[in-house]
Amino acid sequence: MGEVIVVTSGKGGVGKTTTTANISTGLASMGKKVVMIDTDIGLRNLDVVMGLENRIVYDLVDVTRGDCRLRQALIKDKRFENLCLLPAAQTKDKTAVQPEQMRELCEKLKKEFEYVIIDCPAGIEMGFKNATAGAERALVVTTPEISAVRDADRIIGLLEAAELPNPLLIVNRIRPTMVKKGDMMDIDDMIDILAIDLLGVVPEDESIVVSTNKGEPAVLDMKSMAGQAYRNISRRITGEDVPLISMESEDGFLSKIKKFFGIQR
């Protein structure tokens, strides 16, 4: 039996889709059988980030409606045999999928895959309820901004109410130099407010923009800092104990392993 993990944040633009794509690819590169589900109906992105847009025939709504078989809608990744994507529909009807259907779908998928990673849409409405319905674990993505942290806090509250306790935190787009100068929120500050365990920290990295545009997840780029962070996060999800890397940049070089502390569940 596999594990169903939802990637959520509340606020938009903090990197849920990027995180989903990278973690899934990271897990697949470790040989795990992984399926991604894009639940952002009407605003699908995950297929673009994965570079699989031109392969979509059927989507999530087709599956839940029974217009096609589940197997027909799953798109095989071009890099990994063991990675699949179930894309969202591009229709406007956000109510096309019900939480109950999502639950059933997740039950089916987890029999076949080791990890079912769900990309949650922004907001706390229907889409969020759908995305969390079948999930067993939650990853909350936030950026070091007050508004993002506030929304993450709200989401954690809703996750608790939805009986998905103990979500794990991913802090995205952090700039170590700014944190050092005191211009950016410290990770400690965020953990202080959110009071949940940290899964990983992803630095702001230009290579993410490039890789997203190319449809090649950064996790496969061995030179990318963010890619390294995502590789570590993927390994932590499998239960491996990986210390947090420091993102101190010295004279423009991203190097130096320093503390940056680490909690792993």
Next chain:
Amino acid sequence: MNDSLISVKGNKNGLQLICSDQGTWDEVIAEIKSFLTGENRSFFKGASVIVDTSTRVLTAEQVAVLWKVLEGAGLTIKGLRTEAQEETSSPFPRLGKERGRNKAGTRGQTQGISETEYVNPKPVLIVKRNLRSGQKISFDGNVLIFGDVNPGAEVIASGFIMVFGYLRGIAHAGSTGDEKAWVMSFRLQPTQLRIANSITRPPDEEPQGPEIAKIQDSMIVCEGIDLKKYYDITGGN
């Protein structure tokens, strides 16, 4: 159940088991026992009731017996109600001692919180989790929170509010106009603080210790509290 000592009523709050003032408590218990047999037993099984003891004041032992009887019949007690005017025996015996001692001598030193602020007859809601953004607690009584109140969360109480953690959200004590209400927190940094009809914003500097906010001369005043003063309340005799 004709001229009996107990009666059962249902209203919007659920089932109410009303015990009359007549007879001794043992008789009432016996009545409840016999009431909850046979057909009634299966009918009421699984129900949750509010027990109204009218003007009767129960001791802890009496409550325990009642609890056992109802639990044994498969009922759960949702709450106890009493119309008693007299003060019930204090659930905080040590506190009572402390009060007496204060009156005797050391009163001048213990300003911070006056004794009456500790004891008010309102019910207490105990919350054992963090209150997160968007979550709201509204309670007619006192609220005790073991956890943080995060920005965007709201606590409204008609009595006092005590937060064993960070208070960063909105707190409103004495929401029904009780100017004696107060707010206490290990770190008092609320977005906004209201007591009765007064509203304030906390100062910008971060508090370094537990603080209490209350109304003094129709203004909300925050001051640090020295917990050592109150050691006697929590421990020792």
